[in-house]
Amino acid sequence: MGRKLTDDEIVGVGGLERVGELVANMVPFITYLNSIAMPDDDTSDSSDGDGSDAEPDNDSGAAEDDEA
Structure with missing residues (x-):
């Protein structure tokens, strides 16, 4: 279901x-879509600590070394 909005x-x-009203009305639908696309893993027995799978960025100072 949809309707085009006028510029005014x-x-x-x-x-x-x-x-703001339109966005507020879409929140339940977006929440539903997010629950399907990226479901929460409430049953996970993982004990990874902070849960972050990203590796630390060790190259942050590399560009500064090249400039000197």
């Missing part, structure tokens, strides 16, 4: 409030 509904008086 967005940039006119009360446009910001209208956009």
